[in-house]
Amino acid sequence: GENVEQHPSTLSVQEGDSAVIKCTYSDSASNYFPWYKQELGKGPQLIIDIRSNVGEKKDQRIAVTLNKTAKHFSLHITETQPEDSAVYFCAVPNGGYQKVTFGTGTKLQVIP
Amino acid sequence: DGGITQSPKYLFRKEGQNVTLSCEQNLNHDAMYWYRQDPGQGLRLIYYSQIVNDFQKGDIAEGYSVSREKKESFPLTVTSAQKNPTAFYLCASSVGGANYGYTFGSGTRLTVV
Numbered sequence: 001g002e003n004v005e006q007h008p009s010t011l012s013v014q015e016g017d018s019a020v021i022k023c024t025y026s027d028s029a030s031n032y033f034p035w036y037k038q039e040l041g042k043g044p045q046l047i048i049d050i051r052s053n054v055g056e057k058k059d060q061r062i063a064v065t066l067n068k069t070a071k072h073f074s075l076h077i078t079e080t081q082p083e084d085s086a087v088y089f090c091a092v093p094n095g096g097y098q099k100v101t102f103g104t105g106t107k108l109q110v111i112p
Numbered sequence: 113d114g115g116i117t118q119s120p121k122y123l124f125r126k127e128g129q130n131v132t133l134s135c136e137q138n139l140n141h142d143a144m145y146w147y148r149q150d151p152g153q154g155l156r157l158i159y160y161s162q163i164v165n166d167f168q169k170g171d172i173a174e175g176y177s178v179s180r181e182k183k184e185s186f187p188l189t190v191t192s193a194q195k196n197p198t199a200f201y202l203c204a205s206s207v208g209g210a211n212y213g214y215t216f217g218s219g220t221r222l223t224v225v
Contacts, residue, residue: 031211032210032211032212034213034214036214036216041219042218042219043116043118043202043204043216043217043218043219044155044202044214044216045216046213046214046215049213089154089155091214093209093210093211094210098143098160098162098168098209098210099145099157099160099170099209099210100210100214102154102155103154104153104154105153105154
């Protein structure tokens with residue numbers, strides 16, 4: 001099955017700094033790469049995604065970059081704010097694209 | 113507004129009892145999923161369904177059962193055979209399976225007392 005590794009597991013940044021979270025995957029046929037944000041006690045929420053025919057996608061302060069050759073994709077958050085504090089998960093399709101494998105999560109803390 | 117509704121938000125179960133968690137969506141999504149999340153852990157797939165009247169086991173299906181009689185509903189039963197059921201349970205749906213984003217419900221926190 002798909003092997004997804006996510007790093008770092010925890011990340012603390014000062015408000016206004018940037019944060020980067022990276023995921024690596026094993027199945028070179030994967031072609032859809034989403035990122036989810038989970039706030040305490042809530043369900044995850046899709047915040048950005050990218051397909052394999054694109055190298056980068058931006059949405060205001062967040063961006064996702066994809067390196068298909070190296071089989072990794074990253075979430076970039078610029079000008080971090082306290083409300084960005086949450087757990088972030090990457091995900092990669094597998095199992096004939098009927099299900100996804102989630103990364104182990106990154107707990108981001110933005111220090112005011 | 114469209115979305116996924118999970119109920120109840122909190123559920124307490126005595127040992128030996130079966131309990132059913134509700135998941136309803138009005139997004140007209142074909143695919144639905146159940147995940148289990150333990151404290152500080154990631155998401156583990158319990159069951160999933162691509163279409164009405166069909167479902168498949170995920171990675172940790174033992175001690176759980178599901179049904180998919182209607183497109184909008186995908187209830188999960190936690191049976192007495194599940195030895196460690198205390199966890200946060202999340203339901204999700206997708207318009208077209210794993211190559212599309214998931215919409216998650218707000219979760220049900222199950223505690224065995």
